[in-house]
Amino acid sequence: MTLDKTAIITGASSGIGQATAKELADKGYHVVLAARREDRLKELKEEIEAAGGTAEYKVTDVTSSEEMKELAEAALEKNGKIDVLVNNAGLMPLSFMNKLKVDEWDRMVDVNIKGVLYGIAAVLPIMEKQKFGHILNISSVAGHSIFKGSAVYSGTKFAVRAISEGLRQEIDPSHEIRVTIVSPGAVQTELTDTITDEDLLDAMKKGGSMKVLEAQDIANAIAYSVEQPAHVDVNEILIRPRQQP
Numbered sequence: 001m002t003l004d005k006t007a008i009i010t011g012a013s014s015g016i017g018q019a020t021a022k023e024l025a026d027k028g029y030h031v032v033l034a035a036r037r038e039d040r041l042k043e044l045k046e047e048i049e050a051a052g053g054t055a056e057y058k059v060t061d062v063t064s065s066e067e068m069k070e071l072a073e074a075a076l077e078k079n080g081k082i083d084v085l086v087n088n089a090g091l092m093p094l095s096f097m098n099k100l101k102v103d104e105w106d107r108m109v110d111v112n113i114k115g116v117l118y119g120i121a122a123v124l125p126i127m128e129k130q131k132f133g134h135i136l137n138i139s140s141v142a143g144h145s146i147f148k149g150s151a152v153y154s155g156t157k158f159a160v161r162a163i164s165e166g167l168r169q170e171i172d173p174s175h176e177i178r179v180t181i182v183s184p185g186a187v188q189t190e191l192t193d194t195i196t197d198e199d200l201l202d203a204m205k206k207g208g209s210m211k212v213l214e215a216q217d218i219a220n221a222i223a224y225s226v227e228q229p230a231h232v233d234v235n236e237i238l239i240r241p242r243q244q245p
Contacts, residue, residue, distance in 0.1 A: 006079040007226070008032040008071065010062050010119060011089030013040035015189030016138065019215035020086055023223050025053030029084070032075045033057035062089045062115030065122075072122035082126050084226050087119040087137045094149045095197035104196070105152045112156035116163060124167075132176040134226055137164045141185040141240050149200045157183075161236075168235065178233045180225045185240020186212040210243035 007024045011017035013035035021031045025048045033041050033055055041057035048055040056078065060071045075082055091111045093104040116137050127133030142150050143157030161181050168179035195201055218239065225234040 004028075004030075005083040006030045006032065006075060006081060007084035007086065008034060008075050008082060008123070009086045009088060010034045010060065010115070012044060012057070013037045016184070016187065016215045016218045017086070017088040018044055019219035020088065020222050021055065022048060022051070022053075023216070023219040024084070024226070025055060026051070027223060027227070028053075030054045030056075030079060032071070032079075034060040034062075034071050035089070036061055062087075062118060063110040065114075065118040068115075068118040068122040072126060076126055081130055082123050082133060084134045085119055085123045085136065086222060087116045087135065089115050090138060090140075091194055092140075092153050092192065093194040093196060094153055094200055095195070096149055096200055097151055099197050099199075101197065104194075108152055108156050112153075113159045113163075116160055120163070120167060127177050128172070128175065131174070132230070134178045134180065135164075135167070136180045136182055136222060136225060139164070139181050139183040141183055141238065141244070143181075143183055144238065149197070149203070165235075168233070176230045180234050181236040182218065182222060182225070183236065183238045184213060184218050185244045186210070187218060188212050188214055210241055212241050212244075213239070 007029045009017050009021050012021050012033035021033055025031045033044055035041055038059045045055045045057050058071050058074055060067045089111055091108050095101045137160050139160040140157040142154040143161045146154045164179055164181045171177045221237045221239050228234055
């Protein structure tokens, strides 16, 4: 069991973030939960503590660089260090381009790209000062390949991969700071609840069925990455259902 380590998890109120928080707490991490829905955060904190783990939460909008900085500073003040950041918050309102859902495009850019950048900006100076840490950015299979309706979403997830790899290359080799990209395929989460394009939803229903991943599957992959020895840097994990092309 890992002892005396702190992990910040954004988008912790549901799905992958929630499962990751529980998994890392089970492994002995003190988890700092961040999301906008306070009721969900409070409930998750209570669940983790009831299971013997330790957790705290801070209501945070990842599209605010100031709120992300405040999150990191609060975690540092409380725990003295930040070992792990899981940049998990994300949106997936897929749509066909000709629907011109510009507001949804803007929101994806704000959350999926800027949110990741603001997370990095919040913890990187701290990790550079302490000379260790691990930043995990959640991309997607859509960050590797594009399909009809995914153009903007894929664009944001390709960006996450580019940003992550660029950061990895810039890390001072004398520092024990690692960067990991986690690219899930189809996962049973609330992500699809944000899709408003009825034509795209109809196309998805006609696309056949397969056994999709559970949020816990991704949490397990994240835990594998952070639990590796300090000299091992798992650069990217691409994980999808066996039946997904």
